[in-house]
Amino acid sequence: MTAEPAGPDELDYLSFVDYAVSEAGARLPEIDADALRLVLTLHRVTSAIVYDLESAVHRPRGLSWPGFRVLFVLWIAGPLESKRVAELSGMSRAAVSALVNTLERDGLVSRRQADHDRRAVQLSLTDTGRETIVGDYHAHNEREQAWATTLDPAERAQLVGLLEKLMAGAATAAAKRRF
Amino acid sequence: MTAEPAGPDELDYLSFVDYAVSEAGARLPEIDADALRLVLTLHRVTSAIVYDLESAVHRPRGLSWPGFRVLFVLWIAGPLESKRVAELSGMSRAAVSALVNTLERDGLVSRRQADHDRRAVQLSLTDTGRETIVGDYHAHNEREQAWATTLDPAERAQLVGLLEKLMAGAATAAAKRRF
DNA sequence: CCATAACAATCAAACCTTTGATTAGTTGTG
DNA sequence: CACAACTAATCAAAGGTTTGATTGTTATGG
Incomplete structure (x- = not known):
C-alpha cells in the first residue's frame, strides 16, 4: 500500500525522481534514463543541502549564500583581485561586482585599486569581515x-571520488564552462 | 613542479577545494575537514552541470533553468495546482507564482481556477508549452x-545510491527543509 | 609611436528568489 | 450559524543573476 509506484497525487520532492524517470523513459524511449536520474538526484540533494545551510546558518547571521561564498574565498585565499x-x-x-557593493556597504569587504594595474580592484576582508566568516564558518x-x-x-571518500571523476570528465569533454 | 600544493596564485575553480580543505583545517583544527570537502565538491560539481545545461541548452532556446524545471514538472505530472x-x-x-507570470506571458503555461477550491490555481502546459518541453528535454x-x-x-549506480542515502539521512536528521 | 585589440570592472535591463504582508476562500468548533 | 484558525495565491521590497554595452587601462604589431 506504500511501496506501489506512486501516482502523481502522492508524489513529493523525493519520490518525484523515480516517477519522472519512469514517465520520461516511457514517453521518450530514446532518452538515457540513467543520466536523467543521476542529474536530477544530484541537483535535488545539492539544493536541499544549500537550502538548509543558507536558511539555518547564513541568513540568520545576515549573510546570503553568495555573500558567504565570496567571504569564504577571501578568507581562504585572501586578498585577491576581483577577477580571481x-x-x-x-x-x-x-555578479562579484554587484555582490561586493552589498558586502562593502555592510563593512565586510574593502575595495582598493591594485598597484600593478589600474584597471584591477583588490578585494580584502575587513576585520569585521574576518570575524564574521570565522564565526559563520564554524556554524556552517x-x-x-x-x-x-x-x-x-x-x-x-567514495562519493567525493565519484564526484571528482565526474568533474574531471567535464574538463575533458566539451562542457560549457565559465572558466 | 605541478603536483606541488599550489599556492593561492595558481589556484583555479577545481584546485580551490584542496587548498580550502588544507587551509581551513590548519587554521581551525576543530572543524571536520572531510565534511567541508564533501559539501564543497558536491556544490561545485552540481553548479558546473547546471551552468552547462542552462547556458548550452536552455537559454539558447529561450528558457531559464527555473522555467525549465516548472515545465518539466508539469510535463511529467501534468496539470497540477500551483502549490503542488x-x-x-x-x-x-x-517563486512559482512569479515565474508563472513569465511562462504564461510566453504562452507556455496557462492558469485557471480550480473547481474544488476557489483559492487554488490549476496550472497546465499549453500545446506550445508541451512542444517546447519535449524538444528542450531531448537536448537536455x-x-x-x-x-x-x-x-x-x-x-x-553507486553515485546515485550514495546521494539517495545522503538525502534520506536529511529527512531523518533535523535538516531545515522546505517540505 | 601609435592605432587597434584585449582586458578589468561596472552599468543597465530583465528575470528570479526570499521573507513577510495582504487578500480571499475554506474549515472546524462552540 | 458565527467566528477563529488556517490555507492558497499574490504582492512588495530587497537582493542576486545573466548578457551585453560602456568606460578606462594595458599590451601589441605595423
Whole structure:
C-alpha cells in the first residue's frame, strides 16, 4: 500500500525522481534514463543541502549564500583581485561586482585599486569581515557534519571520488564552462 | 613542479577545494575537514552541470533553468495546482507564482481556477508549452548523457545510491527543509 | 609611436528568489 | 450559524543573476 509506484497525487520532492524517470523513459524511449536520474538526484540533494545551510546558518547571521561564498574565498585565499574571486567562487565578474557593493556597504569587504594595474580592484576582508566568516564558518561546518555523518568515512571518500571523476570528465569533454 | 600544493596564485575553480580543505583545517583544527570537502565538491560539481545545461541548452532556446524545471514538472505530472508545482519542483509558492507570470506571458503555461477550491490555481502546459518541453528535454538529456558517460554504469549506480542515502539521512536528521 | 585589440570592472535591463504582508476562500468548533 | 484558525495565491521590497554595452587601462604589431 506504500511501496506501489506512486501516482502523481502522492508524489513529493523525493519520490518525484523515480516517477519522472519512469514517465520520461516511457514517453521518450530514446532518452538515457540513467543520466536523467543521476542529474536530477544530484541537483535535488545539492539544493536541499544549500537550502538548509543558507536558511539555518547564513541568513540568520545576515549573510546570503553568495555573500558567504565570496567571504569564504577571501578568507581562504585572501586578498585577491576581483577577477580571481570570480574564478575561485564560480561567479561572473559582474555578479562579484554587484555582490561586493552589498558586502562593502555592510563593512565586510574593502575595495582598493591594485598597484600593478589600474584597471584591477583588490578585494580584502575587513576585520569585521574576518570575524564574521570565522564565526559563520564554524556554524556552517557543524551543519556540514550533520549531513556528512549520514555516510560512513569510506562512503564519503567514495562519493567525493565519484564526484571528482565526474568533474574531471567535464574538463575533458566539451562542457560549457565559465572558466 | 605541478603536483606541488599550489599556492593561492595558481589556484583555479577545481584546485580551490584542496587548498580550502588544507587551509581551513590548519587554521581551525576543530572543524571536520572531510565534511567541508564533501559539501564543497558536491556544490561545485552540481553548479558546473547546471551552468552547462542552462547556458548550452536552455537559454539558447529561450528558457531559464527555473522555467525549465516548472515545465518539466508539469510535463511529467501534468496539470497540477500551483502549490503542488512548488512542492515537486522545490521552489517556494511565491517563486512559482512569479515565474508563472513569465511562462504564461510566453504562452507556455496557462492558469485557471480550480473547481474544488476557489483559492487554488490549476496550472497546465499549453500545446506550445508541451512542444517546447519535449524538444528542450531531448537536448537536455543529450547533455546529461555527455556528463554521465564519464562514469561507467556501476559507478553511476553507486553515485546515485550514495546521494539517495545522503538525502534520506536529511529527512531523518533535523535538516531545515522546505517540505 | 601609435592605432587597434584585449582586458578589468561596472552599468543597465530583465528575470528570479526570499521573507513577510495582504487578500480571499475554506474549515472546524462552540 | 458565527467566528477563529488556517490555507492558497499574490504582492512588495530587497537582493542576486545573466548578457551585453560602456568606460578606462594595458599590451601589441605595423
